[in-house]
Amino acid sequence: MQPSKKKTISVKDKLNGNEIDLSLLELTDVPVKELASVTRGTILDLSNNKLITLSISFPTLTHLMKIDLSKNKLKELPLNFGDLRNLRHLDLYSNELQRLPVSFHQLKELRWLDLKNNPLVSTLAEAAGDCLDQKGCQEAAKKVVKLMTVVHAELEKKRLKEVEETKTHQMAQKQEEDRAKERARQEKKAEKDKRKAEAAKQQAAIHQAANNKPTVNHVKTEGAKNEKKGDRQQKKMKPKVAGPSFFAKFFMLLLRLIILAGVTMAVVYALNWEGPLTLDNAGKVAHRSLDKAKGYGLEVYDWASPHLQTIKGQWKHLSRFVAENGRDVVNVAWDRTVHYAKIAHQQFWETWPIVHQRIFEVLNLTGDTAIRYWRIVCRDVPIYYGELLDKVSHLFHGTQSQAGNRS
Numbered sequence: 001m002q003p004s005k006k007k008t009i010s011v012k013d014k015l016n017g018n019e020i021d022l023s024l025l026e027l028t029d030v031p032v033k034e035l036a037s038v039t040r041g042t043i044l045d046l047s048n049n050k051l052i053t054l055s056i057s058f059p060t061l062t063h064l065m066k067i068d069l070s071k072n073k074l075k076e077l078p079l080n081f082g083d084l085r086n087l088r089h090l091d092l093y094s095n096e097l098q099r100l101p102v103s104f105h106q107l108k109e110l111r112w113l114d115l116k117n118n119p120l121v122s123t124l125a126e127a128a129g130d131c132l133d134q135k136g137c138q139e140a141a142k143k144v145v146k147l148m149t150v151v152h153a154e155l156e157k158k159r160l161k162e163v164e165e166t167k168t169h170q171m172a173q174k175q176e177e178d179r180a181k182e183r184a185r186q187e188k189k190a191e192k193d194k195r196k197a198e199a200a201k202q203q204a205a206i207h208q209a210a211n212n213k214p215t216v217n218h219v220k221t222e223g224a225k226n227e228k229k230g231d232r233q234q235k236k237m238k239p240k241v242a243g244p245s246f247f248a249k250f251f252m253l254l255l256r257l258i259i260l261a262g263v264t265m266a267v268v269y270a271l272n273w274e275g276p277l278t279l280d281n282a283g284k285v286a287h288r289s290l291d292k293a294k295g296y297g298l299e300v301y302d303w304a305s306p307h308l309q310t311i312k313g314q315w316k317h318l319s320r321f322v323a324e325n326g327r328d329v330v331n332v333a334w335d336r337t338v339h340y341a342k343i344a345h346q347q348f349w350e351t352w353p354i355v356h357q358r359i360f361e362v363l364n365l366t367g368d369t370a371i372r373y374w375r376i377v378c379r380d381v382p383i384y385y386g387e388l389l390d391k392v393s394h395l396f397h398g399t400q401s402q403a404g405n406r407s
Contacts, residue, residue: 074095097120
């Protein structure tokens, strides 16, 4: 079964004066584009068709003043139907409408309306009335527009109330977030002040303990100071030996390269030399060496080409991956770095007071031990010195008496 083709209608052929008659054509869609091009037609008859809905572009036909949509199957009108502000006469008899769009309140010029034989809701049916004569249809237009104006006002009031409630809720939520942030800031500040107070207290305890301990001052002698001063002056007075210039270094490098090239050529000639030592034979050796070098070069190129292609493909893949995911990788790396930095910072400030206290205890213990042994040395060395002096004197006098007896 072949699908039915859409009928093509020439709107201009249906124009008679200012009236366009498109009734009894079994239309399922309104040719809005063609109607928009015929602005002279202000009266449109679409009755006795098969229209179920009207397109959202239909209300753009603002030049229409009278529309007949009776005896169709319309279930609803477009939400922007109220844009037909010049509409004065509207016939919606015998359709399937239950409600009208809220924009219907914009039809201030509407003077005639027929909504009979539609399953309207009770409120709308009461406002539309029976429309049995001209006066009834005029009253229907007036009451329906008034009803839709009231509905629009109520909906607008409800919308504004919802907007106000939303703003109030957002403001309350923002205030709560601000209070939470302020509490967190105050707690953070209190914790920081507490750490500062503890650090100051520990520093004061360290200074107090240091002031209570005897200190040993190592004073440099004036001679040592003068000697170091003289050494510094002698170092300053020594003349600086200027190194080779840039051109000299470049010339030496060039000379070395030339010597290296000459030695290489000599080795190549020696390995490939055949026959007598003549200039022609030297040329032949040079050509033969060059051919061998080209052969070696081609072999190296053939061997390296697959590897180079593989490396090139891997490099393209890596470049594409970096181009596509580089920012994400950097962001993840940065986030992890910041995370671990925060953890390290927090652990440092938690462990630093303990480490600081242990170092202070070790230094105090070392200082006390050194001072104690220094006092023992200062106390016992004179005793050992006197005993040693007595023994040396006794030994010296005994030696002298033995020498006198021998003489």
